Amino acid sequence: MDAHLDNIALLGLVVSAFIVITGCANMIMMGMMWLLYHSVVSVGQVWVGVSATGDRIPGNLPVPRVWSLARVPARTPPSGIVIWAHRWLIFRIMLGAGLIKIRGDKCWRDLTCMNYHYETQPVPNPLAYYMHRNPVWFHQTETMVNHFIELILPFCIFMGRRMCMVNGALQTLFQVLLILSGNLSFLNWLTIVPSIACFDDASLSFLFSAKDGSVKHQVSKIQSQTSTGERPTRSYGSYVRQVLHVSLGVLIAYLSVPVVLNLVNSRQVMNASFNPLRIVNTYGAFGSVTKERTEVILQGTSSPDPNDPAAVWEEYEFNCKPGNVTRRPCVISPYHYRLDWLMWFAAFQTYEQNEWLLHLAGKLLANDPTATSLLDFNPFQEKGPPRWIRGEHFRYKFTRIWGTHASEGKWWIRKRIAPYFPPVNLQGLKKYFQSRSWPLPSAPTNHE
Template sequence: MPPAPDEPPITKPAASSPAAPKSEYWLTRFVLLRFLGFIYFIAFLCAVKQLIPLIGHDGLLPADDFLHRLSEHLGSNSEGFFELPSLFWLGISDDGLMLVSWLGLILSVVVMCGYANSLIMLALWALYMSIVNVGQLWYGYGWEIQLLETGFLAVFLCPLLDWRPFPRRAPQVAVLWLYRWLIFRIMLGAGLIKLRGDACWRDLTCLYYHYETQPIPNPVSWWLYFRPHWFQRFGVLWNHFVELIVPWFGFYPRISRHIAGVLMVSFQIILIISGNLSFLNWLTIVPCLACFNDTFWARLLPRALVQRAHDATKRAQPSSGAEFAAVFLCLVIAILSLEPVMNLISPGQVMNTSFNRLSLVNTYGAFGTVGRERFEIIFEGTSDPSPQSATWREYEFVAKPGDPKRRPPIIAPYQPRIDWQIWFAAMATPQQYPWTFHFVWKLLHNDPGTLSLLANNPFPGEPPRYIRAELYRYHFAPPGTQDGAWWTRERVGEWLPPLSVDHPQFRQLLREEGWLKPNEP
């Protein structure tokens, strides 16, 4: 395969250096697919551990009820499938949810180990889309559709059947250009939504608040929060530079593109270190990798691996079918990009939105607004007969702040999904997040699935008699705090009043939502 027009031929390396492969992107494809396999692994691991208590038959938001309501609204299962494509339209059960999750987990390990072809990548994409489209609010984050778009492009980066790490088919350069188009839209969309959204991004003060108010801070977030204001303002300027200026150079010749790739990858690493933002920033690294060609990787990867890529060029065979598929994909992506591009240039830009049912080309963005204060909902239970004079015990979540003395965790790229939704709920009312009533009902019954989503169970013997939710305002504790606390907090008020299993209005709400059957005690 001849070099791309914008790049000089790769000269023969010195005897002391690993042999760089003649084709520009064999190592790029190898690294990109392995890293994408890792992201799929994390995504399916989250599903294996959390899907049943979240959307199982007895979960907080049962997916079978969701599909039934959607089918009734649209008229049939087939109409539902075309609206939200998912394998679960063929039948959904807890066993089926686990089968899809475990199958995706196993296939992602296969890809991580170096074995991938179009069929495996297509299966991973279809399995994950099946989960996302029944996941409801638990899967309503921008990185879900970003993973689907990233994963779909990978289908065309591999040969159809050959699953060797270095197959006979050379990578289709056109697909790598589509990855560059993807990272361009991700970065530019994130930068523009900030400038158009919150004024603190324009006056350079957003990082005064972000580290404390982001969904799940980590210990580094605490350290960053107490840096001087000049440091925070510089961080905002650097954010604007990397998101608004650097992505354009991803379309430039090799040296400029490599520098752009390094800057964008390093920026994502900084974001990874600064907080627990699920697998978003890990995933965003994947299309950044398309900025590099094999001359870059030959300096970083083991000599034996570089030599294997070099040897693969000797047996490389052209494929008219693969070239046709890549051209067809480019045409499809070009057409589907029209609406996302119009959204990018629109003053009414929206973020994290799909414009087609398969989530093939989407619009992205993050933190268009930044909270100035952090609020937390603390769920408490008691076994006392009267809530007015009761002793209350707190439930702790896996990652979100609770006990002020508890150190913020480092948990990303894994995402405890209920912790994230509690973060959103704390900025709203219980009526806006009705699933919280079902959550309380589950706690009142010591439901094992729901408790598996938490860090503790204050009532291991028998369920509590009452559950309530209190709203607190949290701040990072200043350095040198005497009791070693990470947080300070003050009570704001009641978020949910004490509820028991025989509370009439509580039971009526559960019935209206379909979570309590007419004859259920």
């Protein structure tokens, strides 16, 4: 399975790199990337579906040709159907995110959510540390701007060329600000892409050369032919492409019906698909905001008795999520540490709701190299696997920028809440693994 997943990822990387470097694309290549990603999402389930990445698969493919890879621009302009499909995508992404907030957490309505967001978001970055300390009025202003961007601005798409471009520019700026203030994986980067469809050729022409044979020259030629009523000679392929575009438009309109019904429903669901191919989905983000940050800290010990007061418990350190209070918050966007995100979800749930956590504990009890490769620090890497592993629940808060804790080099202060899951060993997990048809990790010989 690992080899298959690696090959799928590598193939997608090669195809996408080819498109970016050469500027060549067709429906076959774009469809292949969609199919590869859709396959990984289906197999990965919860692991890949974290933070709605599984539902944010691009179903609208803005490609110039069916099979040709020539770099010379097509003789016909891009289909309006494809352009509007992308505008419809950014419209429902932003409106869905805004509606789920208004209908969800009360703090979005009383303008207090941003008081907590920077501290409690999945994986804070260093800027979030400083943004959290802004005054209350600043956070209230942020919340009102958020509502304007997500609830009102999307309708500018339907108000003519200039307002559509205003929407595209502000939506792009909004996503850039989100990228700077948090590690929200590649979601914000992806959301910028459909915003580009809000601009037309004239507004983006300054980005391209005007010499003969260039993209800008070809576009100007097409616009000139259009203004004079001259129609370019159509090939058989252009008719096929037109049929495909019309079919795509009809399909998107049909699949949008449950999405629209969901948007107007007071019981709106967030980040969901209404068709098995996930071509047209519904989106949303941070429908509720946690007011306190809690973390699950995994600890291991080599002591034969986990209840011995003298037992020394050592902590595992994850790549990015808060753990060691002196470690500076990381910057990883657009990369995505999925395990760190899952630990964030687990912290405000129970371990019974996150069975994978005990599966991870079993792997760590055997020092499984695949599991330990997902961590930044394994205290038992050199001295052999632990005998026991437990989960401890802590409350985390940012230190004050000019306070005592900051002068000590601490970014966080934490306080233990309670045990998250009791000490477990491989023998105790045996029946648990067998009941779920999980292979039991090999027991370490030095602890038998």
